[in-house]
Amino acid sequence: MPLLPGAEPLRHDGGEVGVLLCHGFTGxxxxxxxxxxxxxxxxLTVSLPLLPGHGTRWQDLAVTAWQDWYAAVETELRLLRGRCERVFVCGLSMGGALALRLAARHGDAVDGAVVVNPAVTLPRTQGYLLPFLRHLVPTAPGIASDIAREGVVEVGYDRVPLHSAHSLWDLFRVVRGELHRVTQPLLVLHSRVDHVVPPSDSALVLERVSSRDVTETVLERSYHVATLDHDAERIFADSYGFITRLTARKTARDGA
Known part of the structure; x- marks a missing residue:
C-alpha cells in the first residue's frame, strides 16, 4: 500500500545522544x-518511525492494536540504545502516551522524556460506548489538523476506525496505571486551547509521575498539533535545551 505524502519514517545517524520521536493516533x-x-x-541521532497501520489508509489501522504501535517504538528504543550512550523519548498526543510507557518500563534505558499534548484519557461517554459502538459503526470522523496556524495541514486519516479507538482506550488505561513508574526528567508542553486532547490530560500526567525534574510549559498560540503550529519552534528549542542540559549534567557527574 503506497504511503501518504510525508508519512515516510526518518532516521538520522548523528552523535552519541539519541532521540526517539513518536507520532499520534491516525497521524x-x-x-x-x-x-x-x-x-x-x-x-543528534534521531529515529522517527511510522507506526503500524498509519500513513496509508484507515482500513490498515483498523486491523492493528496498541500492542503493535508500542512494539514498534520499543524496537526503535532498543536500536537506539545499541547505538547511543543516552536516549530520550518524545511524543505528540498518543505518541506522548507511548513515550511515557517506554520511560515507565525501561527505566535507566531512557534518560528523559518530552511530551506534547500527551493523551492519556478519552471522554468518559466515548470510553463507555466504544466496546458496543465498534460492532455497529465502523468509523467516526477524523481528528487530524487541529492547528491554529492558517494554511498548515496535518497528514492523517479522515476517518477513525472504532476498533482501533477501542484499543487506544485500552492503551490509555495501561499507561495511566504505569505513570507512577516514570522517574526520569520530564518536559510537558501543552496547548491552552486543544480541541482533541484536554489540558487535564497533561495535568494528570504531571500529578501521577514520580519524576523530580519536571518542567511544564503552556503553549499559548497553538492547538493540538502544536509541532506544526505557531509554537513549534519553541517546542524544538525547549526540547533541545532540555536534552543538552541533562546530557551536560550527566557528563559532568560521570567525570567527577
Whole structure:
C-alpha cells in the first residue's frame, strides 16, 4: 500500500545522544518531521518511525492494536540504545502516551522524556460506548489538523476506525496505571486551547509521575498539533535545551 505524502519514517545517524520521536493516533511522521529535522541538524541521532497501520489508509489501522504501535517504538528504543550512550523519548498526543510507557518500563534505558499534548484519557461517554459502538459503526470522523496556524495541514486519516479507538482506550488505561513508574526528567508542553486532547490530560500526567525534574510549559498560540503550529519552534528549542542540559549534567557527574 503506497504511503501518504510525508508519512515516510526518518532516521538520522548523528552523535552519541539519541532521540526517539513518536507520532499520534491516525497521524504519521509528517507531524513530527520538522522537530526531528531540527534535532538532527544539531548532531543528534534521531529515529522517527511510522507506526503500524498509519500513513496509508484507515482500513490498515483498523486491523492493528496498541500492542503493535508500542512494539514498534520499543524496537526503535532498543536500536537506539545499541547505538547511543543516552536516549530520550518524545511524543505528540498518543505518541506522548507511548513515550511515557517506554520511560515507565525501561527505566535507566531512557534518560528523559518530552511530551506534547500527551493523551492519556478519552471522554468518559466515548470510553463507555466504544466496546458496543465498534460492532455497529465502523468509523467516526477524523481528528487530524487541529492547528491554529492558517494554511498548515496535518497528514492523517479522515476517518477513525472504532476498533482501533477501542484499543487506544485500552492503551490509555495501561499507561495511566504505569505513570507512577516514570522517574526520569520530564518536559510537558501543552496547548491552552486543544480541541482533541484536554489540558487535564497533561495535568494528570504531571500529578501521577514520580519524576523530580519536571518542567511544564503552556503553549499559548497553538492547538493540538502544536509541532506544526505557531509554537513549534519553541517546542524544538525547549526540547533541545532540555536534552543538552541533562546530557551536560550527566557528563559532568560521570567525570567527577
Amino acid at each position: 504519521c511522521p509528517q507531524s513530527m518531521r520538522p522537530w526531528a529535522e531540527y534535532l538532527a541538524e544539531r548532531g
